[in-house]
Amino acid sequence: MKLVVVLSALVALCAGSAIPVVPGDNSHYVEGESRYIWMPDGEGVPHLVDLQEPVDEDFLRTRNGANNQYWLYTRRNPTNPQVIVNGNANTIWSSNYAASRPLKVIVHGWNSDGNSAINPTIRDAFLAVSDCNVIVVDWRALANGLYATAASGVPGVGQHLGNFLVWLINTAGGNWNNVHLVGFSLGAHVVANAGRQAGGRPVRVTGLDPAGPLWSGNGNAISGNAGTYVECIHTDGGLLGIFNPSGNADFYPNGGRNPQPGCSLSTCSHSRAYDLFASTVHSSHLNGRLCGNINQAQNNQCSGSTLQMGNGNLSKRGNGLYGLSTGANWPF
Numbered sequence: 001m002k003l004v005v006v007l008s009a010l011v012a013l014c015a016g017s018a019i020p021v022v023p024g025d026n027s028h029y030v031e032g033e034s035r036y037i038w039m040p041d042g043e044g045v046p047h048l049v050d051l052q053e054p055v056d057e058d059f060l061r062t063r064n065g066a067n068n069q070y071w072l073y074t075r076r077n078p079t080n081p082q083v084i085v086n087g088n089a090n091t092i093w094s095s096n097y098a099a100s101r102p103l104k105v106i107v108h109g110w111n112s113d114g115n116s117a118i119n120p121t122i123r124d125a126f127l128a129v130s131d132c133n134v135i136v137v138d139w140r141a142l143a144n145g146l147y148a149t150a151a152s153g154v155p156g157v158g159q160h161l162g163n164f165l166v167w168l169i170n171t172a173g174g175n176w177n178n179v180h181l182v183g184f185s186l187g188a189h190v191v192a193n194a195g196r197q198a199g200g201r202p203v204r205v206t207g208l209d210p211a212g213p214l215w216s217g218n219g220n221a222i223s224g225n226a227g228t229y230v231e232c233i234h235t236d237g238g239l240l241g242i243f244n245p246s247g248n249a250d251f252y253p254n255g256g257r258n259p260q261p262g263c264s265l266s267t268c269s270h271s272r273a274y275d276l277f278a279s280t281v282h283s284s285h286l287n288g289r290l291c292g293n294i295n296q297a298q299n300n301q302c303s304g305s306t307l308q309m310g311n312g313n314l315s316k317r318g319n320g321l322y323g324l325s326t327g328a329n330w331p332f
């Protein structure tokens, strides 16, 4: 009996299915092999995720992109959202939406909602530096499901968002060269699908540590065809985030992996991506240097031409991998 227990424990270990015990610590994790990973919710609290949990198709049928909520913030309503409903033009006319101003769209990740920390952090940064429309997408109906189920519904959530943006701009006016989509973790794949649904017209798409588990080799993952210029910022590559280049330009702050400065846990390094981005929207002070290859990026040894990381500049373009060092605390 004891032997059986020991043997099955060994088998479990070999299959990468041992349950990790320290919340937030993903040092056990091997991409493509490990069954369990700690993932942060919208407030950074780690939850244990079973990547082999079957997709709940019944859940997906009712909790999908049709439940997306679109919350508009502007300088006239910086903290109280106005809800815009796809297909109901009156919700635009009665809002502060201004077609002549840039449109920024923010999409949260797993186990989060429109109130999670990422949203006010990035929203406030955008509104501080420009008079713009900020739309926070709340897709909690699906995002609060099991990770594998939420991940499999991400393309649909993105397609609904893409259709909403097409409707908004066709109905109320606006300019795709003024549209910037920003998504964190699973939200990075949401905005990618939204951009593709809109024919790649959004001028900027930013993926903040695009979610890694179940996304490697996934054709619905973020890629360069989501917008005119697609940028990814990798902070927990190989664990909660994708490490491979996934946009036109890819930034690898501090090597792009855990631990980021001031973080000891993977969950902290993952969430660092949106704080770094928000800080660059305020001041655009973090300059990447072009890398010769991904090893240089990982070793933080890039010394080529410079490109500003992040920011809200709609004219920015770039290509390649970029490395840089940051501080441990705001503004990094």
Ligand SMILES: *[C@@H]1O[C@H](CO)[C@@H](O)[C@H](O)[C@H]1NC(C)=O
Binding pocket: 313, 314, 315, 316, 317
């Ligand atoms: C925006 O980016 C473009 C292209 O890189 C650059 O020429 C311009 O100076 C930037 N604008 C601001 C306000 O930084």
